[in-house]
Structure formats: C-alpha cells, structure tokens
C-alpha cells in the first residue's frame with residue numbers, strides 16, 4: 001500500500017509536533033512555511049552588528065515544561081547541544097523600582113537561540129521555506145495546497161494548518177470545503193501583539209539582573225542575551241513592550257518604537273543607549289482567548305488546525321496541540 005502523505009502548513013512548534021506525530025505513525029510529511037527558517041514565534045534573529053554576530057531571541061524568551069512529551073523534546077535537544085537551562089538572575093520590578101526575585105523554576109532556552117529547538121525537532125524532515133500557502137483545494141484524501149507564487153503541491157491525504165487564527169480564517173475562507181466550524185472557533189480566539197526591540201548598548205552595564213518582568217511603563221520584559229548558554233558575545237538585550245503599548249503603537253514605524261523603548265530602559269534602569277538596535281513587530285504574539293481544545297477537524301476528518309491559540313499562551317501548549325492533531329490525523 002502506498003504511504004499516506006500529509007502537508008503541514010507552518011514550521012513552528014505546533015507544526016513540528018504534528019509532523020513528528022504523523023511521521024511516527026508512518027505518514028510521509030512535507031512542511032511548508034512562509035518564513036525563511038523554522039521556529040515561527042520561536043525564531044532567532046542572527047544580526048550582524050558593529051560589535052559582531054549576535055543571536056537575538058526576539059520572540060519566546062524561555063520555555064517551561066510540565067508534560068512528558070515536551071520535556072523529552074527539550075532533553076533530546078539538550079543532548080544534541082541545541083537546548084540548555086537559563087540559570088539567570090530574574091526579577092520583577094514594580095513602578096517604584098522595587099525588585100523582587102522571580103520564583104525559581106527550570107527555564108529552557110535554545111542554543112545558540114530558540115529556533116535551534118524547532119530545527120532539531122524537524123531534523124530529517126522535508127521542510128520548505130519562503131512559501132506562503134494561500135488556500136487548499138480538493139477533497140478528503142486528495143487535497144492540494146495552492147501557494148501565493150502560483151505553484152501547487154499535492155495531492156495529500158492529510159492537511160495540518162498551524163497558522164495563527166486571523167490568517168487561518170482568511171486561508172479557509174479562500175479554500176474549498178466545509179470549514180464553517182473551524183472558522184467560527186478561530187473567530188473566538190484572540191492574540192495580543194508585541195513590539196520587540198533588539199539592542200546592543202554602547203557600553204556593557206550590569207543592571208543587577210538578566211531577565212526582568214516590569215510593571216508600569218511601556219517595557220514589560222527585558223532579557224540579556226549574553227546571559228544564555230552558548231551566547232558569550234557582547235552585551236545584548238531584548239525588550240518587549242506591554243500588550244497595551246504594542247496595540248496603541250501597532251502601526252508606528254520601527255525606528256520610533258526602538259527609540260521609545262530603549263529610552264525608557266535607559267531612564268528606568270540605566271541600560272546604555274544603543275550602538276545598534278532594531279525593532280520587530282509580532283502582530284500576533286500571545287494568546288489571550290482560546291477555544292480550550294487542542295485541535296479541530298473538518299467534517300471529513302482529514303484536515304485540521306492546531307497551534308498555541310487552541311490552548312493558551314505557552315510554547316508547550318503549541319507542542320501539545322500539534323502533537324494531538326498529528327495523532328488524530330494519523331488514524
């Protein structure tokens with residue numbers, strides 16, 4: 001009997017989990033992603049700065065694992081040198097500048113950056129990048145994927161969609177099939193935006209912490225990249241704006257955002273003004289409302305959607321969602 005084939009749209013954590021679950025059950029998998037490499041919101045920016053090459057984790061900051069499957073993934077990645085523990089000085093700082101240590105927990109990061117974990121999970125898979133899927137056509141067992149550049153892939157027996165909800169809705173609305181239930185659920189999911197600024201201060205400064213959760217002001221979180229395993233380069237920081245600030249300045253230009261956030265970090269904490277900096281907008285960053293079930297299938301049971309947006313704002317939940325969908329589609 002010919003091997004069944006599956007297309008996975010999205011090579012972030014949920015796509016990787018689905019691909020592995022399908023492949024473990026004998027299904028041949030091809031992944032497609034519009035980005036230039038694996039990771040999605042766990043991607044890493046490799047930046048050539050005047051002070052050298054720096055790996056910035058501008059999306060997910062650290063991972064916590066509670067379940068067996070995700071813990072195994074992180075331990076396997078660690079064994080391959082692609083993950084490690086971030087044993088950092090982490091604090092929360094209130095509006096008045098009072099700092100308190102954050103609760104001790106095991107914080108995992110990718111080495112040399114977050115994307116290494118997804119890359120390791122996908123090693124050996126046929127993953128194609130720089131291709132934006134536009135719609136799916138056909139029917140159960142014979143789906144074709146149509147891409148923005150006009151090319152078509154397929155047929156596929158199974159399809160996994162891990163696009164964020166807003167993009168998923170547009171994708172399904174353009175597609176053949178009865179996707180009304182999938183669309184209705186996606187309409188009820190919400191993700192808040194996040195502006196991220198990557199900065200290399202003009203001179204290094206020890207602020208007394210490596211990661212800080214901040215109350216009040218525009219900056220909600222800041223982390224020192226060179227405190228992470230495998231990153232011993234120059235002083236480099238990622239600043240994340242709060243969801244409210246990010247929403248209010250969503251359409252601002254990146255230079256204005258970079259200036260505003262680095263100035264605040266300078267005024268509040270004395271982080272020296274940048275020698276180099278860049279802003280990145282995550283239009284869909286953290287889940288604020290989720291359907292609460294790991295995946296949903298179309299009426300034929302051969303196409304489904306997964307992602308953190310089904311369960312909540314943590315990378316492990318994206319993994320659990322993709323893993324559960326992969327298992328369901330492999331039956």
Ligand SMILES: Cc1cc2nc3c(=O)[nH]c(=O)nc-3n(C[C@H](O)[C@H](O)[C@H](O)COP(=O)(O)OP(=O)(O)OC[C@H]3O[C@@H](n4cnc5c(N)ncnc54)[C@H](O)[C@@H]3O)c2cc1C
Pocket residue numbers: 009010011012013014015032033034035039040041042058059060061062063064131132133134162163164167194196240282284285286306307308309313314315316318
């Ligand atoms: C700023 C920020 C901070 C975060 N901090 C943390 C943290 O500290 N800890 C934590 O656990 N989690 C954190 N998260 C959340 C975590 O990153 C996500 O939960 C997880 O990465 C989501 O994985 P996913 O596979 O569901 O989605 P994604 O990673 O978004 O993957 C979806 C993929 O689909 C691709 N795609 C979309 N549309 C198309 C298309 N039309 N065609 C082809 N490909 C397409 C995208 O390029 C992307 O690669 C953070 C996220 C952000 C943005």
